[in-house]
Amino acid sequence: MTLVIEGLDVRYGAVRALRGVSLQAESGRATALIGANGAGKTSLLRTVAGLHPPSGGRVLLDGVDITGTPAHRLARGGLCLVPEGRQLFAELTVAENLRMGLHGTGVRGSQVAARIEEACGLFPALHDAFGRRAGLLSGGQQQMVAIARALVRRPAVLLLDEPSLGLAPRLVTEILATVGRLADDGVTVLLAEQNAAATLRCVHRGVVVQNGEVVRDDEAAALLADEEVSRHYLGSSTSPDDAGEEGEAGEAAVPEELPQVLRGPLLTS
Ligand code: ATP
DSSP states (O other): OOEEEEEEEEEETTEEEEEEEEEEEOTTOEEEEEOOTTSSHHHHHHHHTTSSOOSEEEEEETTEEOTTOOHHHHHHTTEEEEOTTOOOOTTSBHHHHHHHTTTTSOOOTHHHHHHHHHHGGGOGGGGGGTTSBGGGSOHHHHHHHHHHHHHTTOOSEEEEEOTTTTOOHHHHHHHHHHHHHHHHTTOEEEEEESOHHHHHTTSSEEEEEETTEEEEEEEHHHHHHOHHHHHHHSOGGGOTTOOOTTOSOOOOOOOSOOOOOOOOOTTOO
16 A cells, blocks of 8 residues: 655644655555654654644545544554554563454454464564563564564554664664565555664665654665765664663564565455
């Protein structure tokens, strides 16, 4: 599905978080919003996901105007947000968290286990953790659960807010590579990341956001090769010596096979 954002304005009272933002995210491509803290990335994702009303502009999905559609209807229609900070149920097990992802989908019985199995195809490290409490997992594993909890719904459009936040460098690369592979399977992926250089190596397109405005929108390789972009936006956070907050290396390798992602018509239910 093609996600088109046209002239989006977002305000929080007197604060203008987004000013006339326009961009496009396409099926089978991962598009990254990069920019500093406070640039407006989260506001954009939350507005597209129906969690915050825009004060201007439109959001179109395959030409259908979905501006202002409530988040639960968008989620039912296949547009899912993996929020910043994972927001798992810490006291519940991994399996229980993943089952929560199926809420409202009508998937029941033996199909539940099949969906969970399918969603975890990208994350073999989770297979041994189904019975563990989510709050006891490493940051990397928690992020995998958060993504898998969205994947159980077989989303056509996946929005991810800072999936690499707080992870050790090896896990950053692993999570971002996985996100890129999701797009390869046909999902429309739009993610927000501060970890700009590492992200641009794993996605197809990059949109640089600064003070609520798009200042560059280009193929990821072109942005990586651009000296000005490099100087201003691709900071030192991507240094191989940089240690993430998590301070541990993840166990999971990125598998070759992806789950089959099915796509249905949006907003039909
Ligand atoms: P971060 O990486 O910190 O999440 P971001 O690029 O996602 O940054 P936003 O969180 O979208 O940026 O914030 C954009 C602007 O809107 C900032 O100036 C921020 O302070 C402001 N803002 C965000 N949420 C609110 C809110 N609920 N109320 C008031 N201002 C807000």
